[in-house]
Amino acid sequence: MPGRDLSRRFYEQAVRPLIADVPHAAALLGEGSEVLGFDDEVSTDHDFGPRVQLFVPPGLDTTPIDVALERLPARFDGFPVVFPDSDRHDGRPHHQMEMTTARAFFVDRLGVDPACGMDLADWLLAPTQILASLTGGVVLHDPFDLLTTRRRALAWYPDDVWRYVLAAGWLRVSQEEPFIGRTGGRGDDLGSRMLAARVARDLVRIGFLLERRWAPYSKWLMTAFAHLTLAGQIGEHLHRALSAARWREREAALCAAASHLAAVTNRLGLAEPVDPAPRRFHSRDIQVLGAERLTRALTDAISDPRLRALLTRLGHRPDGPLGHLPGAIDQAIDSVEIPARPHRRRDYAPALGLRA
Numbered sequence: 001m002p003g004r005d006l007s008r009r010f011y012e013q014a015v016r017p018l019i020a021d022v023p024h025a026a027a028l029l030g031e032g033s034e035v036l037g038f039d040d041e042v043s044t045d046h047d048f049g050p051r052v053q054l055f056v057p058p059g060l061d062t063t064p065i066d067v068a069l070e071r072l073p074a075r076f077d078g079f080p081v082v083f084p085d086s087d088r089h090d091g092r093p094h095h096q097m098e099m100t101t102a103r104a105f106f107v108d109r110l111g112v113d114p115a116c117g118m119d120l121a122d123w124l125l126a127p128t129q130i131l132a133s134l135t136g137g138v139v140l141h142d143p144f145d146l147l148t149t150r151r152r153a154l155a156w157y158p159d160d161v162w163r164y165v166l167a168a169g170w171l172r173v174s175q176e177e178p179f180i181g182r183t184g185g186r187g188d189d190l191g192s193r194m195l196a197a198r199v200a201r202d203l204v205r206i207g208f209l210l211e212r213r214w215a216p217y218s219k220w221l222m223t224a225f226a227h228l229t230l231a232g233q234i235g236e237h238l239h240r241a242l243s244a245a246r247w248r249e250r251e252a253a254l255c256a257a258a259s260h261l262a263a264v265t266n267r268l269g270l271a272e273p274v275d276p277a278p279r280r281f282h283s284r285d286i287q288v289l290g291a292e293r294l295t296r297a298l299t300d301a302i303s304d305p306r307l308r309a310l311l312t313r314l315g316h317r318p319d320g321p322l323g324h325l326p327g328a329i330d331q332a333i334d335s336v337e338i339p340a341r342p343h344r345r346r347d348y349a350p351a352l353g354l355r356a
Helices: 003-018 041-045 063-069 102-110 120-124 128-135 146-153 159-176 179-185 189-210 218-225 231-243 247-268 292-300 305-313 342-352
Strands: 025-028 051-055 094-100 138-141
Touching: 003 025, 003 051, 003 063, 003 138, 025 146, 051 102, 063 094, 094 102, 102 128, 102 146, 120 159, 120 305, 128 146, 138 146, 159 189, 159 247, 159 292, 159 305, 179 189, 179 247, 189 218, 189 231, 189 247, 231 247, 247 292
Parallel strands: 051 094
Antiparallel strands: 025 051, 025 138
C-alpha cells in the first residue's frame, strides 16, 4: 500500500477516533519518500510504517493525547505501529505520531513561518526539496486552515524571484554549454560526457522552474521529471545526449533540448522573447543555445527593488556584465548536507549575495 494511503487510513480508522474531541490538524508532510508518492516495496525496509503528524494549538496540554495514543493497535494494515525511525526518537521503536504546532513544524524545516510571509532571503535559502515536501504530501484534517494557509504561501515564487532563479539557471547552462564541444573536439570523450550530464541536469531543473514545480533532490529528480509535460517534449533529446557515442550528436541533442526550453521560457511572458535557435559559439565550430541571452532578458525584466539591489551587489549591470548570479541555494551549493539543515543554511547567505 502506498505510504500516503496508509497514512490516511491510519489516521481515519485508528488515530482520529482516539482524539476526536481535541482540536487538531493532521497530515503527512516533510521527510520520507512516501510524502512525494515515490515509495515502493523497497521503501518498506527501513523507517516505514503508519505515521501521521498532529498539529495542535500552541500551549495545549498534550497529556490527554499522549494517553489516548497509548491505545493505538499493535499493527495496522499488516504493518507494526511501533517501529524504529532513524530520524525520530533517537532511532528507538516508537509509534510515529509526531505532535507539534504548525508554526514549529514549518520553522523547523524552513527556518521561517510562511504564514508570516516569505522575504527574498527566505525564498533563496529554501531548498526546492524542502518546499516540495511541505507542499506535497497529504493534509488529512485542517479545520482551521493552519496547514492550507502555509502551503498556499509556499505554492510558488513571486514573479521577480522566479525571474531571478530562472535567469541563474540559464546562466549555469551558458557557462558550460560550449565545453561539450570543446572537450569532445580535443578527444576528451569522457570529459564531454560528464559535462553533457551536468548541462542536462541543469536543463531538467529549468524544466521544473518552467512548470512551476518544486524539484525534489537527486534520488527522485528524474522520477518527478517524468511527470512533467516537458518530459515528453525534451526527454528523448536528453536521453540521446547522454547515450551518444560522438560529441557532435551529444551537442546537437543538448542544443535541441535547450532550444525547446528557451521557447517555453519565451511563452511564459516573464521577459522579452529571445531567438531560441542554436548558434555558433564565437567563431568556433561549436553549437550552443547562447543561454546567457535568456539571463539578460529575465534580469532586465526584474523590477523588485530588493532584487535590483541584489543584482547590483552581484556585479550585474544593465547593458554590461551579467554578474555571477548564484541564484537560490540549490543552484549555488551542490551539497546534500547544507540544504537539509535549516540552521546551517543561513550561514551561506553571503554566498548568495544576501546580507548576513
